[in-house]
Amino acid sequence: MAALKDIEKPAVTAAGLKGIQKAAALLVAIGEQRAGEIFKYLGESEVEALSLELAKAQKIPTEVCRDVITEAVESVLAEDYLAEGGVDYARSVLMRSLGEDRAEEIIGRLAATIERRPFEFLRRTPAEQIVVFLRNESPQTIALVVSNLHTTLAAQVLSDIDPEIQADVALRIALMAETRPEVVSHVESVMRSRLSAVGSQEYAAAGGVKSLADILNSSDRTTERNVLDELAKADGELAEEIRLLLFTFEDVVKLDDRSIQMVLKEVDQKDLAIALRGVSDDVAGKIFGNMSERGAELLKEEIQFQPPQRKRVVEEAQGRIVGVVRRLEEAGAIVISRGGGSGEDALV
Structure with missing residues (x-):
């Protein structure tokens, strides 16, 4: 693998960099302060790998910095478009703004990420239909599905489920950390068969206090009040932690x-x-x-x-x-x- 310092050579472009090299180049391009902020959200192994690559880095050409930053911005925008309306919507918006070739390149780059998202096939399924399919499932299974849906759909599903289990499901989302891949695969398989859908999904982490707060922020006030009141009875500190995340300054x-x-x-x-x-x-x-x-x-x-x-x-x-x-x-x-x-x- 070429060292990052090789990007000093005019023949090397941002497109020719490996993933870790490109990440290190982006950190150099955005400056020390912003790079330090990003490091706070990375795991220890990721910080070590990037630090090693940064240590190898010399002066990075302006055009490489520009291209790396542009690619990062385009990827973030594409992720937003995917969250709003799926692959077809993202492709359509990107084609209008960047042209067909560039749009296909970005979608292709994100394809692996798209395929790894659990329950992606539920994106266009009406909330009420998902609620019906989950009606006889345990609160833990419902929490697993809801926490993996995009925020707006998750809020609609949480609002529509039985109020008697609503807070229980919310609590499980808040406390959820990691779920075994085989469990996710099994639940996906069941949901897929019920929807007559096909596709292969893999495990990804979901849930947690922030996830529940995002869902409640998109929910109606009645749902939020019911969930928080019941959560406060079960775990007052957790309820307060979520409450503080619901409205930021x-x-x-x-x-x-x-x-x-x-x-x-x-x-x-x-x-x-x-x-x-x-x-x-x-x-x-x-x-x-x-x-x-x-x-x-x-x-x-x-x-x-x-x-x-x-x-x-x-x-x-x-x-x-x-x-x-x-x-x-x-x-x-x-x-x-x-x-x-x-x-x-x-x-x-």
Whole structure:
């Protein structure tokens, strides 16, 4: 295998790099700070392999950096399109934006990943039909299937299953870590036969607290309330951990102006000044836009002249503001926009 330093040679392009070389080149291209953030999400063996490759790296040509970054961006976009509507939808969108040849190249590169996704064949199956097929299954089996569905479909299925087992299924999703490949294969086989579908799927990890939070974020308020109330009875700490993930500080852009103004009346201004450090322009604009001109100027000055803050301190301040949002929602004073559901929480 060619060493990464070989990419200095003009004849070598990004397309000619091996997987680990391309990953290392991408880390070099995006800079030390961002590369360090990515390392936090990698396993020990992956960090070691990439560190070794980075140690071999010399100066990487600008065109190689550009090509590697472009490929990474295209792959991420393709993954999003796949999540929205499957392979055909992703191919159609990519063809319109990049042309047929480039689209086929990207889809081909992701083909192995697509094939490894459990229960991919259920993507276009109506939620109510999945619920019927799962009706006589154990809560653990239902949790396995739901946790592997894409978020919107998973939320619909969780909303439609029997309320008596809804919280039990949710708890199992939150606690789920890994499932043996043979178990996944067996459940897939049963579901496939019921749907008269074909295909070969392999094991992939799913579930966990984040998975359940994503599902509940797309569920209607009634489903979320039922699940959290029952979870709190079984495991209060777990329920609180999930609750904190349901609405993040960046989600304030989802609130209407009236709701934001109510939140601003309740929060500590010192917390607000710290919480706004490093946020997106959309979030900052939403906050400043709901303050008086003088109030916004004073807050901007406080942010500008306050000393640098640790990330933990910023997140704690944001968490306290999120707590205010959740408290106001529980009291019925504000409404958080959510996906799915019957619209019972909409203002009329």
